[in-house]
Amino acid sequence: MFSQNSGALIFVFAKEALLPKSFLLPANVLYCTFFGSSMALFAIHFIYRYLAVTGSNLIKNHNRKVIIFLLLFPLSFGFFWYLLSHFTLGPFEEGDLFVRKYYLVDHDIQLSEIHYVGYYFYPEDAYGNTTMNWKCIVGCAIEASFINVSFGIIFYYGYKCYRHTKSASKKFTTSSSHISLQTQLFYALVFQTVIPVFLMHIPSTISISAAFSNISFESLSQMLACTISLYPALDPLPNFFIIKSYRLAILGFFKRVAYFIVCRKANTTNIIKVQTRNELFMSNASKTIMT
Structure with a gap:
């Protein structure tokens, strides 16, 4: 990842890639899509946990509509995220100038060997004139709304799950071991959601905000790359300890x-x-x- 001023880009270098050049840009966009798909997966986890805690017949009877919804929701979420990233955050002429001006001057590499995707809010043309990149701004705004929808589902079903678990613990119709297990699973799910918030969402929000304020710098993108890489290793740990x-x-x-x-x-x-x-x-x- 590389960021400077109002731009932050994710690079794929053709020399280091195993895929053919024609697949590198779609693969880079797909990498960004996984970020959006993870939002939908978090929401699905909380919906399923609520159905499991309440003993809903929707999952007891293996309702086909529910299963299809649980499978298609993250896929459709990722599909729209892919299209949005491809058409609003893909390469363009001012982005090429940005790469030449801030990256290629310090690296022995050609622009044809780099495939990038990312946001560049205030692009400069060849004459130094600055404009607003509304396509990028609209794309980021829509992606932010997707994230808000995901978090809205998480907080709604998380709260309902918490209330049901607390109310069930006061009754004697459910065994204490069952309540204890459901409570452990709920808190494990909460921590599994908190981890990407601190490793992915907060750093990416800081990165986008800094770029939008035209004060982004390279070490910020490097920090984001490190925290995203840590997420798959740290995310399963709450299950092991809780x-x-x-x-x-x-x-x-x-x-x-x-x-x-x-x-x-x-x-x-x-x-x-x-x-x-x-x-x-x-x-x-x-x-x-x-x-």
């Missing part, structure tokens, strides 16, 4: 590993001691025979 069965299984695994290492070390020490005693015995016996 859900009791997972936590006990992981602790049991490490206990067995530690026990194996300690026992192996103890056995090695005993073997060395036995070998040392045997060597001393043989040495004393040979001395006795020689005398």
Whole structure:
């Protein structure tokens, strides 16, 4: 990623890519689409968690319409995000000038070897005149509305799930183990949503806001690239620590590993001691025979 002033672009270098050149731009746009699809997946997780907590017949009876909706919602969300990114954030003439002016001057590479997608709010033409890139602004505004819809669904069903779990805990018709499991799953889901908020949404919001204010700089985009890369590694961790069965299984695994290492070390020490005693015995016996 590269950012400067009012622009922030995601680069794909043809020399380092495994795909043919004709596939690099669609692949770059698809990479951006995964960001939008993740918004829909978070929303679907909370909808499904609410249906599971309430024991809805929609999932008990494997309702086809519900299953189709749960599958198609993130796909359709990603499809519109792809089209939006392709037509509003794709390459254009002023973007080429931006790359030449701020990136190519310090790197030994040709523009034909770079495929980029991103936002450039106040592009400059060849004569230094600045204009508003309304296509980019409208694209970012629509994508922001998509994110708001996703978060609206998350907060709505998250709150309903929380209320139902709390009310169920005061009743005796549901077992305490079932309530405990549902509570653990809910809090794990909450933390799994908080992690991308701090690793993806807040850094990307800062990056877009800085570019819109014409004060973006390169280290900001590098920070965003690092936080996005950390997300897949950190996102599963709440399940491991919050859900009791997972936590006990992981602790049991490490206990067995530690026990194996300690026992192996103890056995090695005993073997060395036995070998040392045997060597001393043989040495004393040979001395006795020689005398």
